[in-house]
Amino acid sequence: MEWSCMTEPVARMVFCDFDGTITVEDTFVKVCRHFAADVVDRMLKDIFKGTLTLKEGIRTIVESIPSSRYEEMLDFVNGTPLRPGLDSFLDFLEEKQVPFVVISGGLRSLVERQLGDIAKRASAIYAADVDTAGPCLHVISEFEEGTELVNKKKIMDTYSFTDAVALGDGVTDHGMAMAASLVFARRHLADYLDKQNRPYVRWNDFHDVREALVRRWM
Numbered sequence: 001m002e003w004s005c006m007t008e009p010v011a012r013m014v015f016c017d018f019d020g021t022i023t024v025e026d027t028f029v030k031v032c033r034h035f036a037a038d039v040v041d042r043m044l045k046d047i048f049k050g051t052l053t054l055k056e057g058i059r060t061i062v063e064s065i066p067s068s069r070y071e072e073m074l075d076f077v078n079g080t081p082l083r084p085g086l087d088s089f090l091d092f093l094e095e096k097q098v099p100f101v102v103i104s105g106g107l108r109s110l111v112e113r114q115l116g117d118i119a120k121r122a123s124a125i126y127a128a129d130v131d132t133a134g135p136c137l138h139v140i141s142e143f144e145e146g147t148e149l150v151n152k153k154k155i156m157d158t159y160s161f162t163d164a165v166a167l168g169d170g171v172t173d174h175g176m177a178m179a180a181s182l183v184f185a186r187r188h189l190a191d192y193l194d195k196q197n198r199p200y201v202r203w204n205d206f207h208d209v210r211e212a213l214v215r216r217w218m
């Protein structure tokens with residue numbers, strides 16, 4: 001379905017993180033650890049010391065990986081377990097005509113490989129891209145801003161909506177969660193929202209999200 005041709009703002013939208021939210025585990029971290037283990041260790045020390053931003057760390061890690069290993073990286077994420085209930089949640093959103101936008105702080109090609117046929121059901125997928133023409137991977141990110149490689153709030157700002165639902169679990173989901181009218185949070189994002197005194201819904205799988213929205217959207 002093409003949403004961009006609509007002249008009226010879409011009333012409701014769902015913005016969804018990818019790693020650890022759509023997937024059970026953070027696959028991007030696993031890829032980085034598998035293909036650039038020593039660089040990851042070095043970068044993590046600097047990130048914890050505060051001398052390096054997460055964005056700089058991710059860029060350095062990905063750009064240390066030879067382009068010759070790109071296909072192997074894509075194959076590495078084959079068969080990634082997705083959180084249960086995604087298909088029926090997407091059925092529900094289609095029935096309600098609510099766009100589902102995936103925003104990942106990782107790499108688009110990895111996200112698309114893991115989503116498989118489900119990728120077509122998202123109204124858009126945002127993530128960083130990689131150029132494989134040089135000896136090592138090169139990261140290209142249209143929505144890079146501040147300390148973020150993919151600034152999720154900046155992507156939300158490109159849409160008109162009256163009611164945004166955000167789903168996330170991590171540190172890069174803070175801005176997106178604070179800009180949403182309803183948040184489904186897990187792990188770190190739930191702890192952060194507790195500290196901010198912001199209400200959110202705890203969830204484990206997409207069946208939980210669907211049930212909560214069925215009640216709210218009656």
Ligand SMILES: [Mg+2]
Pocket residue numbers: 017018019020021168169170
């Ligand atoms: Mg995440």
